[in-house]
Amino acid sequence: MLNKISRYTIILLIVVVSALYLPDFFSMLFDKKVTTPRMDYSVIINDFVYTRNHGMGQRDRMDIKGNSYEEREYFRLLPFMYYANLDKWGQLPEEIEGIEISSKIIRKNSQVIRIAPKYVNPPLVPLNIMFEAEGDYAELIIPDDVFRLGNTIEFLDPTSNSVLQEKSKKFQDAMKKIGFKFPVKLSAANQTNRKPFDEGYFIVDANNELFHLKMIKGEPAIINTGIGPDLQIRQIYVSENTRKEFYGFILSEDNQVYLITYDDYKLRHIPTASDVEGQSYVADKMTVRFYTYPVNKHIQVIGDGFNHMIVLDNDFNKKAEHTMEWTPYAKRPASIAKSYLFPFELDTYDPLQYVKVSLSTNLPQALVGIALSLIALFIFSRKRPILDYVIVLFTGVFGLIGVLLIKPEE
Amino acid sequence: MLKAILYKEWIKLRWAVIVIAGLTVLSLAYSASMINYYVEFQGAFQNWMYVIGKSLLLKNIVFVKVLPLITGLVFALLQFVPEMTNKRMRLSYHLPISEKKLLLSSVGIGYIFLLAEIIFLFFGLWLVVSLTYPTEIVSKALMSSIPWFLGGSAIYFMASFIILEPSWTYRIIYGIMTYGLITKFYEANTYDQYQTLWAYILIVAVMPLTIMFAGYRFRRGSK
Numbered sequence: 001m002l003n004k005i006s007r008y009t010i011i012l013l014i015v016v017v018s019a020l021y022l023p024d025f026f027s028m029l030f031d032k033k034v035t036t037p038r039m040d041y042s043v044i045i046n047d048f049v050y051t052r053n054h055g056m057g058q059r060d061r062m063d064i065k066g067n068s069y070e071e072r073e074y075f076r077l078l079p080f081m082y083y084a085n086l087d088k089w090g091q092l093p094e095e096i097e098g099i100e101i102s103s104k105i106i107r108k109n110s111q112v113i114r115i116a117p118k119y120v121n122p123p124l125v126p127l128n129i130m131f132e133a134e135g136d137y138a139e140l141i142i143p144d145d146v147f148r149l150g151n152t153i154e155f156l157d158p159t160s161n162s163v164l165q166e167k168s169k170k171f172q173d174a175m176k177k178i179g180f181k182f183p184v185k186l187s188a189a190n191q192t193n194r195k196p197f198d199e200g201y202f203i204v205d206a207n208n209e210l211f212h213l214k215m216i217k218g219e220p221a222i223i224n225t226g227i228g229p230d231l232q233i234r235q236i237y238v239s240e241n242t243r244k245e246f247y248g249f250i251l252s253e254d255n256q257v258y259l260i261t262y263d264d265y266k267l268r269h270i271p272t273a274s275d276v277e278g279q280s281y282v283a284d285k286m287t288v289r290f291y292t293y294p295v296n297k298h299i300q301v302i303g304d305g306f307n308h309m310i311v312l313d314n315d316f317n318k319k320a321e322h323t324m325e326w327t328p329y330a331k332r333p334a335s336i337a338k339s340y341l342f343p344f345e346l347d348t349y350d351p352l353q354y355v356k357v358s359l360s361t362n363l364p365q366a367l368v369g370i371a372l373s374l375i376a377l378f379i380f381s382r383k384r385p386i387l388d389y390v391i392v393l394f395t396g397v398f399g400l401i402g403v404l405l406i407k408p409e410e
Numbered sequence: 411m412l413k414a415i416l417y418k419e420w421i422k423l424r425w426a427v428i429v430i431a432g433l434t435v436l437s438l439a440y441s442a443s444m445i446n447y448y449v450e451f452q453g454a455f456q457n458w459m460y461v462i463g464k465s466l467l468l469k470n471i472v473f474v475k476v477l478p479l480i481t482g483l484v485f486a487l488l489q490f491v492p493e494m495t496n497k498r499m500r501l502s503y504h505l506p507i508s509e510k511k512l513l514l515s516s517v518g519i520g521y522i523f524l525l526a527e528i529i530f531l532f533f534g535l536w537l538v539v540s541l542t543y544p545t546e547i548v549s550k551a552l553m554s555s556i557p558w559f560l561g562g563s564a565i566y567f568m569a570s571f572i573i574l575e576p577s578w579t580y581r582i583i584y585g586i587m588t589y590g591l592i593t594k595f596y597e598a599n600t601y602d603q604y605q606t607l608w609a610y611i612l613i614v615a616v617m618p619l620t621i622m623f624a625g626y627r628f629r630r631g632s633k
Contacts, residue, residue, distance in 0.1 A: 002510050006623035009616050010584075016613065017590040123603050125462040127546050144455045146462075148546060156544055158454035191463075348594055355557075355597045356605040405583050409626060 003409060004387075011391060011402035018398040019346040023338055031334035034326050041298055041311045041320065042077035043096055048309065048322040049077055064322060080106055080293040097295045109294040111241045115251060116287040117351035120235055126150070129191055131198040133214045133221070140193040147171075149184040149203065174220035175213070181206040188236035190248070195240045199247050202236045202260070204228065210236075212247075212265070225265035231258075234283065245292070255283050257290075268316060272301050274308050279323065284352065304328045338362075341369045343396035366396060373400040380404065411507045412515055419519045422488050430481050430527050437473030438534040444470040445542050461543065465600045467551055474535050474555050475596070478562025481527050486569035489520050494573055503629060513625045517570055517618055524566050528559045550601035557604050560614050561595030567617035568592070574624035576632060 037050040042063070049063045051074070061074040075082040076091055079101065086092040087103045095101055127146045135141050145164055147155045153171045155164040175182075186204040200214030200221075208229035214221045227233075232253035239248045246259040250267070258267040272281035272288055279301070281288050286303040296319065297312040305328025311320040329335050343366035350356040373396045374389065385408055391399040448466065449457045460466040468475075493499040503509055535555060540548045568588040575581050591613065598604065 002622050003626045006619050006621070006626070009619040010623055012616065013591065013613070013620065014583075014587055017587050020594065021590055123600060125546050125550050125601060127458070127462050127544065129459075142455075146455075146458055148544070158458045161542060161544060348597060350605065353600075353603065354605045355603045357609040358606075406580075406623075409623075409630060409632060 004385075007406055007408060008387065008391070010406050011399065014402035014405065015391075015395045015398040016346065018401055019342070019344060019395075020348070022398070023342050023345040026338050026341070027334055030337065031329075031332060034332070036326055037307065037324050039300070039307050039309050039322070039324050040078055040081065041296070041309065043293075043295055044077050044079070044093075046320075048320070048324075049074070050324060064324075080110060083107075099295055101294065106294060109243060109292070111239070111243060111245075111292040112289065113237060113239050113249060114287060114289040115235075115237065115249065115257070115283065117284055118353045119237070120251065120283050120352055122353045127156075128187065128189060128201070130155075130200065130215045131193065132216075132218070133198045133200060134216050140195065140198055142193055149187045149201075151183045153184075171213075171220045174222055175211070178211070178222050178224060180211055180222065180224075181209075186233060186236065188238055188248075190238040190240060196242050197240055199238055199240050202238060202248070204233055204236075208233070210265075223265075225260070227260070227265060227267060231267075236260075243292070249290075251283055255281050257281070257288060270299060271310055271312075271318065272299060274301070274323065276306075276308075276323065279303065279306050279308050305331070336365075339365045341397060342366065343370055343394075343398070370396040373397050376400060377403060381407075384408070411505070415507075415512065415515050416519050419489060419516055419523075422492065423485060423520065423523055426481075426484050426488050427523055427527070430477070430484070431530065434477060434527060434531050434534060437477055438531075438538050440473060441471045441535075442538045442541065445538070449542060458543070458547075461547060467539070467543075467547065468554065468601070471535060471539070471551065471555075474531060475558045477531060478524075478528055478559050479565055479592075481524055482562040482564075482566030483569050485520050485524055486566050486573060489516060490570050490573040499574075499625075499628060509625055509629060510622050513574070513621050514618065517567065517621055520570070521563070521566060521618070524563065528562060532559065553602040553604075554598060556607060557595045557598065557610060560607075560610050561592055564588075564595065564614050564617060565592055567614070567620070571617070571620045571624050574621060574628060576624075576628045580624075580627075 035053050037052045039048060039050040042049045045063065047063050047065065049061070052060045052062070054060065061069040061071065063069070069077065075085055079086055079092060079096065083092055083103050083106045092103065093101055127148055129143055129146050131140050131143060145155045145157055145167070147153060153168060153175060155167045155171070156162065157164050183206055184203055185206065185208065187201050189201045190199070198214070200212065203211045203213055205211060210225045210227035210233065212223045212225050231250070233250055234253045235251045237249040237251070244262050246261045246268070248260055250258040250260060252258070257270040257272055259270060261268055270290060274280045281301045286301055289300040289302070291298040296314065297316070299310040299312065301308045306323055306325045308323045309321070310318060313319050339362035342362060344359055344361045347358050347360070348355050350358070370393060373392050377384065377389065377392050377400055381404070384403070388403045388408070391403055448460070448470065452460060457466070493502065502512055505512065532552070532555065536548065536552060539551045565588070568584070568591070572581050572584045572588065575584060595610065604610065
């Protein structure tokens with residue numbers, strides 16, 4: 001009896017290993033990668049343009065009407081992207097849509113933010129650094145302490161690995177005074193000194209209210225932004241820019257993106273929805289990019305099989321919209337063949353930067369593979385315990401491999 | 411009978427247990443001195459930044475990653491290679507104890523020694539890391555080490571199983587399977603990335619069961 005359990009344990013391990021590796025090997029061998037277009041919006045012709053790589057250095061440059069362009073012509077269509085080259089060639093237009101243009105103006109008035117799945121909830125050590133927001137120097141000075149935000153706020157001295165009581169107390173008192181309720185649910189900042197100035201931290205407190213915390217001349221400066229508690233915040237991205245239009249972004253639990261504007265923390269909703277089903281932004285699977293240029297703003301939602309682009313004017317009115325599609329992975333021949341062959345797949349890859357075992361089933365197509373596996377077992381070796389068939393019934397070709405490799409001992 | 415088996419396995423493992431314990435102390439000392447070196451070299455604050463942002467600590471505690479793996483493999487080799495040379499295992503099968511009990515208790519006793527080494531390493535790591543870093547980093551480091559300990563346990567069970575298996579064809583099949591499983595415990599590139607640890611624990615927990623099949627095949631002289 002125990003020998004049988006032992007044999008089926010081995011078969012089970014073989015099933016697990018095959019389900020982890022074989023579907024990936026199959027894709028690696030047979031899947032033909034599709035070339036995805038890179039889409040953009042040209043303010044010169046007021047239309048969408050794109051490039052598509054064909055390998056071996058071949059590249060199509062087209063607009064969506066079907067006209068094709070040479071490299072330099074294409075650069076001229078996208079002055080906000082290729083302004084450095086255009087400036088060098090003396091081909092940068094003097095004004096676009098009534099706005100004066102130069103390299104300097106473009107550089108000053110451009111800003112890019114992107115939210116990819118790997119930034120949604122990354123595995124981070126929950127320790128932070130607080131810059132001096134109004135320091136005496138041109139660049140931001142990196143402090144010499146770190147702080148933790150949790151049940152309280154505590155500054156730590158790395159040299160002695162101990163709490164800086166006085167500074168911690170000062171911040172705790174300031175936060176409690178304004179009505180901040182510990183413990184902290186979420187905090188976000190742009191923790192780099194490669195930025196023009198510092199806007200500190202955006203912190204969600206226990207009541208789901210959003211606070212803005214900075215350090216000015218060594219003193220805490222905390223403001224209740226008035227955002228929340230009805231907005232379910234999933235993540236916040238802070239992005240300081242001299243344009244001072246917005247502090248950053250909020251990604252909500254229901255996959256909506258909002259700008260936190262400098263206008264008294266008023267939120268501005270960014271359109272990321274699409275009329276086509278499955279093409280509205282979902283943070284766990286798709287990437288959203290937000291480009292700000294001197295005359296307009298671009299939003300791109302990129303997922304498996306599509307790139308949905310929305311162009312807004314500077315007052316956030318929708319100007320144009322276009323979707324480019326390509327064959328998503330699930331509709332490619334290799335993937336379809338795979339779903340018939342393998343009843344399920346195990347994966348440890350997680351786009352959110354974790355290692356996570358996930359199981360995906362391929363029913364009902366997989367019934368074909370299961371039936372074939374059962375027939376194969378019947379043909380190749382007939383005298384089998386009934387449990388072998390049951391295993392193959394549930395695990396298809398994975399079970400077949402295990403059952404055929406590990407023969408029963410009488 | 412169990413006491414006799416315990417004594418027998420202890421005789422096979424005692425030098426390894428002592429040597430590995432020594433190596434554990436040495437590698438913890440190495441980690442501690444590496445951490446100190448980086449703190450001196452980078453300055454405490456900069457070092458913390460590298461540890462938080464660039465996973466520097468994983469590099470400094472690299473022996474915690476490999477030591478359980480080596481220990482598991484060495485214990486399995488020391489316990490079961492002597493049994494398989496000249497088919498000495500046949501003698502054990504004449505003992506007044508069932509073959510299953512015999513195998514499971516041998517593996518169980520070996521695993522207790524391995525677990526003791528792992529626990530020693532775990533607490534050593536705790537001590538070394540908490541000397542320099544705050545609880546946030548300590549807990550991340552400890553959580554990161556759990557898949558490595560599971561990997562060490564997995565290699566012990568699978569290596570014992572492969573050694574006991576009499577046929578080379580099966581050994582190769584099991585070897586490929588083991589490689590596929592073991593690599594899954596070492597996929598992290600930053601702290602505490604494993605989300606579904608229960609699945610990994612479950613896989614390791616069923617592994618000791620495999621050994622009975624090999625023992626049974628050995629007794630039957632299957633090829």
